[in-house]
Amino acid sequence: MDALISQLQRQFRDYTISLYQQGFLDDQFTELKKLQDDGSPDFVAEVLTLFFEDCVKLISNMARALDKTTGTVDFSQVGASVHQLKGSSSSVGAKRVKALCVSFKEYCEAKNYEGCVRCLQQVDIEYKALKTKLQDMFNLEKQIIQAGGRVPQVDIN
Amino acid sequence: MEKSGFSPVGLRVLVVDDDPTWLKILEKMLKKCSYEVTTCGLAREALRLLRERKDGYDIVISDVNMPDMDGFKLLEHVGLELDLPVIMMSVDGETSRVMKGVQHGACDYLLKPIRMKELKIIWQHVLRKKLQEVRDIEGCGYEGGGDWITRYDEAHFLGGGEDVSFGKKRKDFDFEKKLLQDESDPSPSSSKKARVVWSVELHQKFVNAVNQIGCDHKAGPKKILDLMNVPWLTRENVASHLQKYRLYLSRLEKGKELKCYSGGVKNMDSSPKDAEVNSGYQSPGKSSYVFSGGNSLIQKVTEIDPKPLASASLSDPNTDVIMPPKTKKTRIGFDPPISSSSAFDSLLPWNDVPETLESKPVLYENSFLQQPPLPSQSSYVANSVPSLMEEEMKSPYETPAGGSSVNVDEFLMPQDKNPSVTLQDLDPSAISNLKLQEFSSNVTNNTEAILRSLNWEIPESHHSASLDTDLDLIWLQGERFLANTGLQFQDYSSSPSLLSELSPHLWYGNERLPDPDEYSFMVDQGLFIS
Numbered sequence: 001m002d003a004l005i006s007q008l009q010r011q012f013r014d015y016t017i018s019l020y021q022q023g024f025l026d027d028q029f030t031e032l033k034k035l036q037d038d039g040s041p042d043f044v045a046e047v048l049t050l051f052f053e054d055c056v057k058l059i060s061n062m063a064r065a066l067d068k069t070t071g072t073v074d075f076s077q078v079g080a081s082v083h084q085l086k087g088s089s090s091s092v093g094a095k096r097v098k099a100l101c102v103s104f105k106e107y108c109e110a111k112n113y114e115g116c117v118r119c120l121q122q123v124d125i126e127y128k129a130l131k132t133k134l135q136d137m138f139n140l141e142k143q144i145i146q147a148g149g150r151v152p153q154v155d156i157n
Numbered sequence: 158m159e160k161s162g163f164s165p166v167g168l169r170v171l172v173v174d175d176d177p178t179w180l181k182i183l184e185k186m187l188k189k190c191s192y193e194v195t196t197c198g199l200a201r202e203a204l205r206l207l208r209e210r211k212d213g214y215d216i217v218i219s220d221v222n223m224p225d226m227d228g229f230k231l232l233e234h235v236g237l238e239l240d241l242p243v244i245m246m247s248v249d250g251e252t253s254r255v256m257k258g259v260q261h262g263a264c265d266y267l268l269k270p271i272r273m274k275e276l277k278i279i280w281q282h283v284l285r286k287k288l289q290e291v292r293d294i295e296g297c298g299y300e301g302g303g304d305w306i307t308r309y310d311e312a313h314f315l316g317g318g319e320d321v322s323f324g325k326k327r328k329d330f331d332f333e334k335k336l337l338q339d340e341s342d343p344s345p346s347s348s349k350k351a352r353v354v355w356s357v358e359l360h361q362k363f364v365n366a367v368n369q370i371g372c373d374h375k376a377g378p379k380k381i382l383d384l385m386n387v388p389w390l391t392r393e394n395v396a397s398h399l400q401k402y403r404l405y406l407s408r409l410e411k412g413k414e415l416k417c418y419s420g421g422v423k424n425m426d427s428s429p430k431d432a433e434v435n436s437g438y439q440s441p442g443k444s445s446y447v448f449s450g451g452n453s454l455i456q457k458v459t460e461i462d463p464k465p466l467a468s469a470s471l472s473d474p475n476t477d478v479i480m481p482p483k484t485k486k487t488r489i490g491f492d493p494p495i496s497s498s499s500a501f502d503s504l505l506p507w508n509d510v511p512e513t514l515e516s517k518p519v520l521y522e523n524s525f526l527q528q529p530p531l532p533s534q535s536s537y538v539a540n541s542v543p544s545l546m547e548e549e550m551k552s553p554y555e556t557p558a559g560g561s562s563v564n565v566d567e568f569l570m571p572q573d574k575n576p577s578v579t580l581q582d583l584d585p586s587a588i589s590n591l592k593l594q595e596f597s598s599n600v601t602n603n604t605e606a607i608l609r610s611l612n613w614e615i616p617e618s619h620h621s622a623s624l625d626t627d628l629d630l631i632w633l634q635g636e637r638f639l640a641n642t643g644l645q646f647q648d649y650s651s652s653p654s655l656l657s658e659l660s661p662h663l664w665y666g667n668e669r670l671p672d673p674d675e676y677s678f679m680v681d682q683g684l685f686i687s
Contacts, residue, residue, distance in 0.1 A: 028270040031270070031272065031273070032182070034273075035182070035185045035186060035189065040185065043185060046181065047178055047181055047182060050177045050178045050181060051178045053177075054176070054177065054178055080222075083222060083248070083249070084175075084176065084222070086248050087176050087179065087220075087222070087247075087248040087269055088176055088178050088179070090248050090269050090270045091176065091178040091179045091182055091269065091270060092178065093270070
């Protein structure tokens with residue numbers, strides 16, 4: 001069992017580090033993990049749930065605002081949702097999503113329709129990719145615990 | 158870190174942010190700082206909470222961008238009506254925004270992501286504000302103050318006795334006394350003019366002189382000086398002291414007026430205000446919130462009041478007093494509403510807007526990695542075991558539920574056990590935030606209010622369903638861009654179709670239509686007349 005635990009822990013560590021290295025996460029995520037304690041053992045998962053729900057809502061807002069069938073495109077409305085998403089993504093350390101929001105916002109301000117549409121699609125892809133990655137990470141955590149081990153503290157740089 | 162005996166434990170913070178993620182994180186962080194936290198997802202709800210318990214909070218932290226009210230507007234309201242320190246937050250650090258914050262009176266502007274270390278020291282703003290208020294009264298240069306002010310401050314600080322908020326203990330008062338004394342202590346190197354220590358005896362002479370002269374506006378510093386017959390005292394000394402004295406008296410006057418309005422009202426809203434006004438100099442603005450519980454303060458203050466400064470015979474000094482503009486505004490702006498909350502409410506049209514907050518439990522339990530292995534509700538955990546992991550481990554923890562799609566409705570609909578869990582989670586904190594032992598009948602109302610404020614609605618959630626019919630048609634035309642995520646599930650129905658519809662090769666064309674600007678108008682002006 002110990003061999004399995006070590007193996008899982010190693011995988012967990014490597015996987016976590018890779019997420020940071022690939023730019024999915026930044027140090028805000030580290031801070032989030034620090035906030036988790038015995039009093040709130042699922043804190044990070046709960047926060048992430050809120051975040052991903054927010055993503056769905058905001059992206060749907062943006063899509064609606066960019067929908068030409070309903071009339072004129074309201075770029076300021078798109079921009080407002082982008083700003084909210086930027087804030088939201090900064091809360092969990094969703095680095096790529098946040099970076100996308102920066103360029104997305106610029107397209108909104110420039111009222112560049114194609115640019116906005118492209119950004120919207122990218123943001124959608126990006127948050128989903130992050131979601132998948134994080135789910136994998138949590139999965140690994142669970143497996144470690146199930147195997148009777150402890151989830152290691154991963155030191156980024 | 159030096160040992161000071163001062164502790165910010167129990168600082169009562171109100172956090173306002175429409176972003177549920179940030180609200181949760183900030184709550185956690187602030188709790189880790191040992192503060193007492195109340196969260197709020199809407200600006201108008203925050204204002205309501207603040208007005209309901211005027212003495213209930215020490216500091217407000219608010220986001221700049223909020224759907225129902227501009228953060229700056231909230232800032233204005235809080236500053237004007239309640240005189241509480243407000244910290245603004247934003248993910249945007251643009252100079253113009255920060256400037257706007259400063260101009261509207263924010264005592265600090267924090268950039269998101271916010272760090273623990275920044276929150277750990279927000280209590281300084283509460284203390285600073287209090288000290289500034291004391292300084293305002295003392296006039297510039299810390300001329301007076303000494304014993305006279307400190308005595309009353311001490312009385313005020315001590316007012317709460319056992320029931321002090323902001324975690325104050327006996328030794329803490331010493332620290333603050335020291336703080337004030339240090340500031341009023343003469344330091345030969347820094348000051349050009351000699352500082353006057355207005356001892357009780359000196360002040361009594363002053364009061365006697367003033368009373369002797371009689372009518373306030375005839376009591377000029379020169380006359381008072383002459384009457385006092387204190388050789389080393391200058392006209393300037395007297396002038397500045399007179400200024401402070403008038404301030405004190407005006408507060409006394411207001412206190413007397415308020416006493417008749419509030420009558421026998423026992424609830425917390427009016428009584429601390431009375432006490433605060435009665436205690437005059439030493440409790441301008443919201444200082445009572447820092448150092449004392451409400452009721453016990455009243456008693457202490459009324460004991461001390463009648464002593465040296467009993468000259469209520471002076472007429473209302475409002476006209477002559479040169480009060481710091483902000484203080485003046487606070488005082489006057491407050492007068493009508495203080496008496497009863499209903500009178501106050503009537504001043505604000507937006508109070509007619511009905512509560513629209515749904516009592517939707519916070520979806521803590523609907524983790525994006527759902528634990529229960531129910532085959533019908535294919536959880537994310539089950540689905541997300543990646544293929545490479547499976548190969549390596551051969552014994553996955555979760556048996557995959559065969560790549561079935563996960564419904565977004567699963568996230569939006571709380572599970573049965575959730576409401577009780579989340580409400581139970583919320584109750585203790587809501588209760589501790591409200592200090593139930595101090596309230597009688599207002600308890601349930603306030604608890605509900607807080608709970609409601611915590612159960613923010615996710616306004617757009619119902620829209621995704623309505624989009625379905627419109628977009629089904631387009632979905633058939635669009636390309637499936639989800640293919641490249643590498644996983645089987647699709648997590649929602651509406652958005653992908655709309656997004657795929659936006660692929661350039663489809664029928665949109667290149668028209669650019671003018672920006673209607675409606676939304677920004679709504680955001681800037683707020684949805685309410687205020």
